[in-house]
Amino acid sequence: MNSAPDQPNLPVLIYIMGTARSGSTILEILLASGKDAIGAGELSELIRDGFIEDRRCSCGELTSKCELWRGVKERVGLADYELENLNRQHRRIDWHLGLARQMLGGINRHEMAVYNDTNQRIIGAIGEMTGCDFVIDSSKYAGRALALGQACPLRVYVICLTRSPAGLMAAFQKPNRGEQLPKSPLKTLFYYLVVSSLLRLAGRQLRNQIMYLRYEELLKDPIGALTRIEKFCGMELTVAKKNIARQLPFDVGHIVTGNRIRKMGQVSFAAESSDPSLTSTSQRAIASLMGAWKSILRF
Template sequence: MDDLSILYIAGYGRSGSTVLDVLLSGHPRVASVGELVFLGNDWQDEDRKCACGEPYENCLFWEGLFKDEGEVDSLEQIVRDVEHRHVLPKLLLGAHSEEKKREYRRRTRRLFEYISQQGRADLVVDSSKSARQAAGRFWALKNIAGLDVRVLHLVRDGRAALRSVVEKGSNWALEGHIEEKRWLGARTTMGWVLANAIAWGLGRSLGNDLYHRVKFEDLLRAPEETLREIGGFVGVGLEPVIQRVARDEVFEVGHNVGGNRIRHKQQIHLRKTDTPNPHPWSGLDRHHQILFATLGQWMNQKLGYSW
């Protein structure tokens, strides 16, 4: 356990975290497991499967994790009680009972230990990000579970993230879990602002050596340099991955949680492009342009995206 580190990908969805997650899993010392925050929830839902296509209890990677259904249920419960955005003030004030903190520590340490053993890895990549369900996750993993966590805040131009949701619908609605909500554009923009504000604010509170921000556009434009930068931050030489990217290789998707969202692509191929988002406003209709200019552009500018 002492040798185990966690690279936590923070930020908002639709920002390229699946691509980065799968690229990193191309390193022999790295186990990337996708959106780990959803493990308990997905395990109990028969429609949701590991990215390998199997239900979790039959998946070769995950099958040995829990003794019974009660353990799945209690992990899901404690993760929600500690990490959800609704309880973020309680988390930051340290107001959870000692018993709850002990239980959270025990369960999450066991989970990461299991992943590290199964994946024969000393770096586990958790790309749960920072939206509602996982707002306090990396902070709790570091400060309650006492794990060695580094936060990589992956950002993408908010106009591209908004366009993706407006054009394709939200992930949860796409999979038939919820009806598409009204005010999708405004909700998405506010969710994007909040997730980035939380990732940034809480991330920096861990200290400069534990927080690093990267643009998804830079990964597309200059993948080798950006991966080298990430490797430097996390203290793992990513040359095996960088060489595969340079050779334009395809990367296999492993046993990621949140697999329904990526299972239509069993493989990921990084398409290098010099101009990832050449006309950021023109992808949005007039209504969404005004919406994002009003609610989101201030954050976009802080993250380094000009008008």
């Protein structure tokens, strides 16, 4: 990798944190229509999915052929021989247990310095390639929120997106080709207990740079939710509000990793109320346990 240059004009990072199946990809697509904003997908997976596995970007090109990501890789100066190692290092910090490692001193200063440098180069390069002042990262992991949220000189605003236990339970029962596999009710419970606790821990550390948004609030009153986000991070979301009011579609842009709606090219978003009905008694019982844990965590 090249030696680190100063990056005085780093874009602001808008980081969407939450559980899987919480609506992060659709929120990212709405925010990416903001003024001077670009949706970058789940940047925690960019090195693996984009630069190592060369998966297809939502623009239709392979990452190596996509104008944006090819340019980002060149500007960052990432050499192929170092990608596997970097990917491993980033996962140790980004993924679920990465938050515990950071808080318990399991990441040394050198590892954190390399992590910060690489991420800042990638985010800076996205800003340079697109001319955007806001980069949206929908990686969701609490570990990544904490690491980037504390990485000077990056300015990071974290949106913690939560979903009702019943909604999450229903979403995890659906088959989802190729991405997050369905989870049994018990696995959903275990996942929820762990991940919601990590989100809460990260939120405590990032208290001045985090806002909480419920997926159900976004569905019911998207204009109100977007107005809250505008006030929180200074983005202008006029186009998103107009598109929603007029039921116009949103462009998906250049997302390498995200859920399957990224492959649709254009996505429509309509306000609706969400009240999933759970079919089995065990699902309902486990969703109420999740609800109790949610209250304990004060989400």
